[in-house]
Amino acid sequence: MHLTINGAAYDIPVEWQGEPLLTVLRDLLGMTGTKFGCGKGFCGACTVHLDGTATRSCLLPARTAVGARITTIEGLADGDRLHPVQQAWIEHAVPQCGYCQPGQMMTAASLLNANAQPSASDVTASMSGNLCRCGTYPRIRKAVLRAAELAREAS
């Protein structure tokens, strides 16, 4: 069984195939950018993309991701060129502890994939499934709108 992660193919040993994709990413492949927060899909820290759409990797058995294009936070940038979401996150100095932020950014990037010009209320609605304990929500909202602007400028 193979998984395609950030453009590369990985062979997954049989004993890992039924484990959550998050466990495979972190504990088998060492891609620790995607975080474990709750293990039950409540917090969004484990968000990755399957074919460009935000998906919680803590509940998704790895074998069900076969054939999908999996993108993690490590693959969000285009080589050295940061994704507009990452640029906006730096501009607005969003992270405090930073632990939930990969999940927040993957959710934001997925929103922008689906909706290049989200309204403020689209952003709040889309980002309300990702928990942050430090309290970065207002900056997240500003950064998502700024990322949309940066993406439009770049295109």
Next chain:
Amino acid sequence: MNGSRRRFLVRSGWVAGGLTTIGVSGCSLLPALPTFGESTAADAWTWVQLRPDGSVRFLLPRAELGQGISTGLSQVVAEELRLPLAAIDCHYQDTGLMAPCQMTVGSQSMENYLTLTARSAACLRETLRQRAAQRFDIDLRQVGTGPEGGFVLPSGLPIRYQQLLWAGESSVATVPQDDALELLSERRADELSIVGRPAEPVHVRRIVTGTETFSRDVRLPHLHYGAIARPPQLGVKATGWDRTAALAIDGVRAVVALDDQLGVVGTTPMAARRGLGALKVTWATLAPEALANVQQPLDIDHFIDRDALDHSGDSTGTLATGAKNAAQTFSLRYDSPMVAHAALEPRAGVARWTTDDAGRSSCELWTGSQDPWMVRAAAAKALGISPNQVVVHNQRVGGAFGGRVLCQATIEAAWLSKATGVPVKVQWSREEEFRYNYVGPQFSTRIDAGLDESGRLTHWHHQAVGAPVLTSSTFIPPYLHWLANRVPDPGTKRGMRSPYSIKHQRLDFADERVPMPTGPWRGLGAAPNTFAVECAIDELASAARQDPIEFRLHHLDQPRLATCLQRLKQRIGSCGQPVGIAATSYKGVTHLAIAAEVAVVGDRFQVTRLVCVHDCGRVIAPDRVRAQIEGNLIWGIGMALLERFKLENGIAATDNFDGYALARNADVPDLEIELVRSDAAPSGAAEAAFAPAAAAIVNAVHAATGRRYRRLPLKATV
């Protein structure tokens, strides 16, 4: 050179020669205690080192928990050395490279570490200046301030710091300087180029690319995974176990017992989990009366009736004298629940136990802790070795809020690694995080106060019961409880003394040791105490038919807090919306005032506006201070409306985020924050604003609905 300095210079590879160690005998009856001692100037000399490429290695003397201290102190180092912030390579704490640092708690990093850090960097700068003077055989005063990262010689020739390294030298060891050392970071605001200005947060690029390493992300070759058998109820111990079935599971390497703790080590996380599932453990069960005791809420009136408030503090005047002048008297009760830290990173630790050819054992630990030296001491006790044989590498912490003074997972990894001889990682689940860490205690408060004919406060009696915060069972083992119980817990008391001058006032409190482990939670007692004080003041202002800001101002003799309230009044203006007000002087040094507006939306309250005027003295890293205040205001929403930790059947009933509600993005309005310009000494911003934010929200609910709520969290439907 003193012993501690020499030791760390040696370990940093600066001095040839053998390792100097101080023998500390193992087995002490004293528990592993938090690191209370402040760092000294001698400790600080090793924190800042110049490297041959001209960059500076800065060993951050605080734990980075998201509060932004890595940014603030790196700004100070950059300013002192006249280097761009990007040239400062900030490393997290490491017990092998630094003398013990005070635990990172209480919002005191700037208070206690600003000057030490500035002096350390300035000492390096002056050491380099002395080298330049020697090298070019000129007077020290002729080595002028040059462009960034260097000096200028009388000839006009610029010289960069790294040109002053000797051949083969890997870094410059700082020569201590005298007290007259000039600190560039203390110059007037307009002469500063980095300090006092917004800066890109240190390591933000690692965070946004997923390359920052939290303790949960640490990986080692041949890493194994540990899982711990946890009791089904608090206070219950294993009475027997059968390892056979667990050891038969594929990939299970060992089942380890340490006293009454049991753990399974496996080659994969799945093997450890399956092994744990197959482990047969017999647990004692709680007697029904013990179970009832576990869940018994604290009731202030019960304590008052029994005359059981055995600690007093900061009393003035005589209540009875004050009460004689009262035209109206009030007796108001406030209750706040147990609360969880609920940091997004469940704790984890990695341990590598090794024994060298000479039979000497040591243990290397990776943790995420507010106190890596306490982790070292606790691990050494569990391992039966000296703390000198343990090295702790602290990582960025994925949220702490008082809950990471101890990082238990790291200690567990340590004894599992020792028993198996392989590196072991223990990563708690979210359920373990809720069930087996300590919580912020429940508080129950009664405030008796009076108003005279003119609407002035005549007297104020604040009586409260909470559970120990600093002298709690988390830190003090049962055999020392008799001693700890006699000590008034300073954590319980924090925030009890209001900033208002009231001639006759009295504070009485008790720390009731409860079965649920309690401990530090952001702000300690300041959260529940400030909630009670600020809601009571609001009720009294209403009864006195006074504007809540004016009422507070009439009773204040703290000019900085008065300024905050006056500015708040200007900011909120006459918008016509009902607002709730609260204010505090946190620890007497950080002053702030908050206004909140609340709307009733269906069966719940929605906070629609939060304004905070905040004075924490001179600000080093203004954007990080703002970020902290933002976080505090959002915690205020959680404290007022959402958060409550519940026990059922002797164990946490709220064991994941479906049961323990945190504020979500949609719960939070845009936030309005004003930092008051001040030349006062920097004070904390990491936990000052959230309790008054909660109180302002509760007071705003009254302003909007006419209803008073005195029990947190409040629900619109009640």
